[in-house]
Amino acid sequence: MADEMVRRAQQFINRTYPNMLGIPALDENGQTGWTTMFALTRALQYELGISSLSDTFGPTTLTTLASKFPKLNASTTPSANFARIIQSALYCKGYDGGDIDGKYNSRVASSVAKLKTDMGVDGAFPGGDLVPKVFKGLLNMDAYVTVNSGSDGIRSVQRWLNGRYVNRADFFVIPCDGHNSRDVSKSMLYAIQYELGMADGTANGVFGPGTKSGLKSHTVSSGSTGTWVSLFSAAMILNQRPVSFSSSFSSSLADAVRTFQSFAKLPVNGSGDFQTWASLLVSYGDQDRKGEACDGVTKITTARAAALKADGIKYVGRYLTNPSTTSLPEKAIQPGELQTIATSGLRCFPIYQTFGRDASGFTYPAGRAAGYAAVNAALDHGFKPGARIFFAVDFDALDADVTSNVLPHFKGIEDSMADAGNPFKVGVYGPRNVCTRVAEAGHSSASFVSDMSSGFSGNYGYPLPADWAYDQIVTRTVGSGDGKIEIDNNIASGRDIGENSFDKPRGVLPDVRFLGGYLNALHDDIGKYMQSIGFPNDGGNRIFSHTQCFETVLANDDVVTAQSNRYSMRKALIQTSAYWEMRHYDIIDQAVDAAVVYYHTGVGGGMTPKRDSSTGIAQISGEVGIRAWNHCITKGYVSGTILDPAKDADIWTMWQKVNKDNAYALQTVSLIHLWDAEGKPGGQNPPAGETTLRSMRLDYTESEIFQVLRRYQGWGEEAEEHATKRMALYQIFEKYNGIVRNQ
Incomplete structure (x- = not known):
């Protein structure tokens, strides 16, 4: 809500210091904010004769102010503009500043005295004089009265600390x-x-x-x-x-x-x-405490398990996946490891973490993908239904980040878990504020608190979450020789005790033909997900409905399965790219296709001819189809005739095939993925080029899957955003493909 006196303060800054403070003119909106406070700070520095102006009321400003004006009052204020800065700041802080007339009058002195009382420093600085440290507190956005349901008890502590x-x-x-x-x-x-x-x-x-x-x-x-x-x-x-x-x-x-x-x-x-x-x-407390739990990125062998037990460890946190192919080779649970943990008398709690190291990695679609991926990985490792998976938020999330990104992300996890029939409980790993807010929103059932990161904004000043299960406090080394292992030491509350009984792990098996008995479930799960990200099942403003896209892809299951087996490529990669592209086909795409036909045949008219377009169920352009086929023919992955993307006739030949022949288009999807994984030589790449991934394989990591899906579309923000959304779609296809191939 606008305040007229704050507006007058902003006008004072703009009219008195035009192009003098090193900042743009203020919006004269009558709303107090950091921008106005920064401008007042710079104006004060200007009046003090400081040559290098800054938003920060730092040591130079404080020292200069203290040396020149240890007490500001009606007698010592050096100029009218100096007084106006004080008057303007008082209004921005919610106090009476007089008429912003350049006079340190009784109204100003009374407000300064009231400000000091609110701060709790009236005993240290009695009266209406403005002293440097109080001036510093005046030029920020801190409040000195309770706001937003603040606690009177906490305020009494704050005032006492200030005064003492x-x-x-x-x-x-x-x-x-x-x-x-x-x-x-x-x-x-x-x-x-x-x-x-x-x-x-x-x-x-x-x-x-x-x-x-x-x-x-x-x-x-x-x-x-x-x-x-x-x-x-x-x-x-x-x-x-x-x-x-x-x-x-x-x-x-x-x-x-x-x-x-x-x-x-x-x-x-x-x-x-x-x-x-x-x-x-401090969040981590006494780091000499020995906890009953730990987590780490190292495989638990029999010798290491013995060392952990001897140290009093009961519960071990291990990661379901490792998104990297080059670092921390034992981060993810290794073959046979869970059985070793159980046989050794330990229990394991699963952790799911990818590369999300800032707020941008946390969104509702990314949460949907994370939930599906974690379920698939937990089942692969043999975790039984009922286990709690802790989903990681491993960055310094500000409270605003929690609101805008983390909570929608965990709503996505919760929704995907519900769609899967809630086979696993959802836990959260992160700073205190993240854990508390995710729990209060109803998206998690227990917290694994990253208290070791004591400098995180979400740990500083926040209490231990009410539902904490594990409290991570320090990294240390346990054991010696073959049993030596570095762990993060965690205090355990008993709210979660991990698992000590596991199903047989699902092997890395080739995909097989889909079973009709799962078609309806797969159809419905994909429909639910696509609706959750804005694609109604009836198609909305797109040409094809969900059912049409689904049936088109699954009708060619034999082709997709054959491509999967031939190239050690998960069927879900092919299914996801084709379904996603067909689902996006709209009237504009239809018109562009007509323009391509007109260019090559002269049939049609009334439009600007176009040489090429992304077309067909998988939205493949003639040029991309040619380059992918040429690459794979050259590599010996497939036989065929080399075409020239510079020739109209060859573009038209490829365009017609991917436009009219669904089976051919799906085969081409798999070849594009192979081409993408090998850096898309000859294609349109980002300025730095595309890196070469590992050769196509059935155990691709999530980061590799993401890259393949992203490269299918190209690069840039839209491709990244769409790939994030397609990751959830991939995991849904993979869930049912996994069920079928493990029967």
């Missing part, structure tokens, strides 16, 4: 909005270090050896009083434990501590001992 430590060199005013955050959590570590006697410059807000050592001698318990109890109760409050902020360690605080210790699987004694302090202050 604001005069320390490296402590700056933190928000007082009733919410824990990265800055608030770090301020707690500064406070601990200051109380331990660390000097300015030594205290750094890091949970290092000095802080750990000091905390070990500051256990608090029933009857304790003083600042250390205040800090401990503050840490409990910031972890959303129901206690009062107090300097006295009461019996109710002791009860709450015991509840927290039980929840976090700490020794239950009701005291603020080192392990409890550590768990409250």
Whole structure:
């Protein structure tokens, strides 16, 4: 909602500093935001005579301000524009700034005093003078009153921290909005270090050896009083434990501590001992704790299993797939490994992770693909129905990323799992905030928390999720000799205990002819998925319905099976490309095809002739068909006549075949995939060219499958987006092909 005084503040910046601050003119929309705060910061730097302007109110700005104007008031404010910056900032922060008339009057002084009271620094900086650290806090987007259902208890801690430590060199005013955050959590570590006697410059807000050592001698318990109890109760409050902020360690605080210790699987004694302090202050807690669970990228052999058991490990997390063909060769579960785990008395919980290292890798279609792929891989390895698969979110996801990408992704996983009949439970691996929000959205049943990544935004300032099953805290090495293995050490809550009984693994077998008894199920699953991404079963604005596309592809199952067996290529690759392309055929494609006919035959008219187009059920152009066939003929994969894509007659010959002969088009799909895998020599490639994949094989990784599907369409954002959507379609075809070939 627009605020007229904020609009006037934006107008002041635009009219006073045109082309002077190194930023575009502000939108005069009356809405406070970082853009306006950055502009005010730059205006302040300009008035201070700082030559290199920045969005950041950093050390240079603070030092220059402190040296020139340690206290700003009606007598010391150097200019009208300087006062207007203060007045404008007050309005952007929600306080009365007077008339933005360049006067540090009583209204401004009163608002500054109110701001300092809200910050909790009125004791350190009494009165209406504006001091540098308060000015720094004024020029950001932090709130100093509770917002968005903030906690009064947390706000009381925030104000106390500000008031007690604001005069320390490296402590700056933190928000007082009733919410824990990265800055608030770090301020707690500064406070601990200051109380331990660390000097300015030594205290750094890091949970290092000095802080750990000091905390070990500051256990608090029933009857304790003083600042250390205040800090401990503050840490409990910031972890959303129901206690009062107090300097006295009461019996109710002791009860709450015991509840927290039980929840976090700490020794239950009701005291603020080192392990409890550590768990409250940093996500990974005391990294010397030995957990009962681990996960890793190394095969569990008999010797390694013995080493793990000797170290107290009961549960082992292993990956269902490895998207890479070159790194971490033992990341995915290896043949015979699950049986070794079970025979050794250990239990295994499966993890599914691909290359999703930023928000762009998480979408609803990608989630659908992930769910189907994980089900297929779990069945391949022999996991029985009921096992919980932990789907990984292994990047520093901001809260906005969770909303825009992660939650839709897990909705996709949930939907695909439901379509499969819910054979497996869905778990989530990731930072605390990710795990909590996915669980609260109803998309997961337990969390595997990446607390070892303590610097992640989703771990800093967030409590341990209520449904945590495994808490990953440190990497360490166990065993020696043949039993030596590096693991991520995990605390186990008992909410998930993995699996110790497995079905016989499904082998890497060649595909066979499809069985009619599964046609309806496959038809319905594909229809559900395509509808979920915007393709109604009746075809919508496309030429062909779902049923028409499905029946066309499956009617040529003998051709597809033959191509699959001949080239060690999964049938699903051919089926997916053909179905996807036919499903997209629309009236524009129809018109372009007519223009090609007109170009080569003169039949038709009333249109611009066109030499070539993507055509037929698999949308193959004459040129692409020629290049794929030529490549495969040259390689000896297939026999045939070499054609010249520069000749109209040859283009027309190939175009007619892929347009009219469905069996020929499906055969050509397989040849295009072979050509794609070998780098598409002679084709239209991205500037850097296409890499050469491993030769076509039945055990292609998901990344290789993605590349083949993407290359069929070309390159660029649309090809990447469509390939992501086709991955789910591939996994649905592969699910039923897998069932049939394993009967």
